[in-house]
Amino acid sequence: AMNHAFFAMMSRMKYIERWGLMRNTKQENIQEHSLQTAMLAHALAVIRNKLFGGDIDAERTAAVAMFHEASEIITGDLATPIKYYNPEIKKAYKELENIACRRLIDMLPPELQAVYSEYMLCPDEEINKIVKWADKLCAYFKCVEELNLGNTEFASAEKSILREIEGIDAPEVKYFMEHFAASFKLNLDQMG
Numbered sequence: 001a002m003n004h005a006f007f008a009m010m011s012r013m014k015y016i017e018r019w020g021l022m023r024n025t026k027q028e029n030i031q032e033h034s035l036q037t038a039m040l041a042h043a044l045a046v047i048r049n050k051l052f053g054g055d056i057d058a059e060r061t062a063a064v065a066m067f068h069e070a071s072e073i074i075t076g077d078l079a080t081p082i083k084y085y086n087p088e089i090k091k092a093y094k095e096l097e098n099i100a101c102r103r104l105i106d107m108l109p110p111e112l113q114a115v116y117s118e119y120m121l122c123p124d125e126e127i128n129k130i131v132k133w134a135d136k137l138c139a140y141f142k143c144v145e146e147l148n149l150g151n152t153e154f155a156s157a158e159k160s161i162l163r164e165i166e167g168i169d170a171p172e173v174k175y176f177m178e179h180f181a182a183s184f185k186l187n188l189d190q191m192g
Helices: 006-015 030-051 058-066 087-105 110-120 125-148 152-166 171-185
Strands: none
Touching: 006 030, 006 087, 030 058, 030 125, 030 171, 058 110, 058 125, 087 110, 125 152, 125 171
């Protein structure tokens, strides 16, 4: 049988560090980031469905979130200020991400490719939006965690990301912030 490299490539997510330009107390790779994003995206979908009359596939949302950074296996992590420096760069980077995703999808047996391209190049805009919000929440909690550890390197990022989150007009995000955000500032004994 032909050997396909897709999942071996996915396991390399753990070698790609996030926040490359900043001094980190605890280094974060995109594999651990992807699990946290998947958990929070799933939670946002569940909250929307249970509390705000939504009808979104929470499991599919989690799966899309699991793969939302997969293209970085090929491109590496690019700092946000560069990614969004101007519309041309933003557009070019989006194209680069799509090319990288397609390269990864080609590493699967042909009979599985359609399934994974639905995750990696998700056509559902509502799901993509929720994954984006979850990603933003993760970035915020990373800043909070670093500040808790006394690392002021993340102070201005924390402020600007919180402002962005407060600007998101979605009841599930507001609910998550109201019910879960404060506990990220607690130590373990305070959580019990």
